[in-house]
Amino acid sequence: MPELAASSAPTVPGTPRDPLERLVTLGDHATTVLERPASGRAVGPPLVLVHALGLDRRMWRDTVAAIPVDRRVIAYDLRGHGTAGAAPHVRSLEQLARDLDTLLDRLGVDGAHVAGLSLGGAIAQVYALSRPARVSELTLVATVAVPQPAFLERGAAAQAGGMASVLAPTMTRWFTPEALAVNGWAVRYARRQVLGADPDAWAASWRALARVDTLGRLARLRMPTRLVTGALDVSTPPRVMAEIAARVPGGRLTVIDGGPHMLSLERPGELAEAVLA
Template identity: 50%
Template sequence: MARTGQPGTAPGVAEADLDLGDHVTRLLDRPARDPATGADPLVLVHALGLDRRMWAPVAGCLPPDRRVIAYDVRGHGRAAGAPPPATVRDLAEDLLRLLDTLGLARVALAGLSMGGAVAQTFAVHHPGRLSALHLVATAADPQPAYLERADRVERYGVVEQLPATLERWFTPAFLAADPEPVRYARETLAGVRAADFGAGWRALARLDVRAGLGGLRLPVRVIAGGDDPATPPALMRGIAQDIPGAEFVIIDGVRHLPALEAPERLAALLRPEFRRP
C-alpha cells in the first residue's frame, strides 16, 4: 500500500492569498469538477508547525466532484508573523472570517492535531456552519505540558525540538525511509519562527471544549493513529464518546500525522456520507 505523497503537488489545485483583516493567509483551493453533485466544500485545518501543504497528499486522493480548501493558520506559512492568538477561539474566529470572505455558508470541516482543536472550537461556537466534522489526532482538554514546550522552544529554538517532534509524528520505519512527506515536515517545521510556535503551544495549552461537545448535533467522525503517542487512541475514543452519535476509527500503523503517512486511508474517511446522530 503506497503511503507517500508530495505536498503542494495535488492536481488541479490553485493557490491564492486571502486578506483576513489583521493578517493574510494563503489558500490551497481545489474546485469541484462537478459542483452539481451538491456536496458541501471540505475545509482542512493543519497541524501546529506545518501549513496548508500538509493536506496536499490528502486532497490528491479525494474525489474530484467536491471543492477542497486548506489554508495557513495564523502564525504559519503565509500567515507567519501575524498577531499571535491568545486562545484557540481566536483561530476558530479566523476560520469564520475565512468562510465569510469566501461566501461559504456551510462546509464540512476536518482538522488534525492543532487543526482538530480549531475544528472542535469552531463546531461548538458555530455549529450551524457545518454539515460534518472530522477530528483527527487531536485533544479537547487543557494540556499544561504544552506550556513547557512553549517555554522550551522560546528558550532554545524550534530546531532543538525537531528530533522529538518528528518521532511523535511518524512511525520509525517511515521516518527512517525519509520520503518526501517527512522532508516537507522537517523543513517546514525548521522554518517556523519560535515566537509563532510558542504562541501556538500556549493557545493549545488553554484549550477546553469538552463541555461543549455533548451539544453537537451533526455527523462527527473521530480518527486516531493506531501508534500515535501524542494523542493515542484511548484519548481519541474519549472524545468520540462525548459527542452524540460520533464514529470512532483507528488508522493502524501510523502515528500523529496520517495526512502525510497514510493520505489515501485518511482521504477515504473524509467522505461526506456517514452516519448522523
C-alpha cells in the same frame, strides 16, 4: 512526487503559481488559500481542512489528491504558519476559530464539512461549538479536548533552545520510525517546517492549544461527527480519541491500523477515506 522547499510550495498544490491558490485577507493578516473546485456536480458540502501546529496547508497535499474530484476542497495557512507567518501571534483557539469564520465569509461558504488534525482538530471543535449552523459535518483527527499543561513546555523549549532543540522529539511524535528511516517527501517537508518556524510563533500556538477545554461541551454537537486517529499515535492515542467520541452524540471513531499522529502525511489515502466515510 515534486519536492518542497521550506519557504516555497510544491507544484501541485501549493505555490503562488498554482491557479488553485490565492491570497485572502482575514482581518489583521493575509493567508494563502488552496481552493479546489468540485468537478462537475458537487457531492456534499465544501470540505475545509485545518492543519496541525507547525505545518501549513501543504500538509494536506496528498490527502487532497486522494479526495474525489466531485468535492470542493479548501485548505489554508493558520496565523503564525506558512504564508501567514508574519500575522500577529495567536492568542487563543477562539481567535483561530474567528479567522476560520472570516475565511468562510470571504469564500462565500455558508456551510462546510470542517476537518482538522491536532491543533486543527481543536480549532474545529471550538468552531463547531460556536458556529454550529455553519458546520454541516465535523471530522476531528488526532486531537485533544482538555487542557494540556505539558504543551506549554514544548513552546518554552523552542524559545529557550531554538527550533533545532525540539526537532527530534517533534518528528518522533509525528511519524513512525519506518517513515523517518525512509525520509520521504513528507518527512523532509515536516522537518523543514519545524526548523524554519519562528520560536515565538511556535510557542504562542502551543499556549493556545494548551488551553483547549471543550470536552464538557461536546454533547451539544448535533452535526454528523467523525473521529480519526492512528493506532500508533503517541500524542493522541486511540483511548484519548475514544473519550472524545464518547462525548459526541453519534460520534464514530476510526482507528487507522499502524497509523502515526501525522496521518495526513504518512497515511493520506486512508485518512481521506475516513474523512469521507
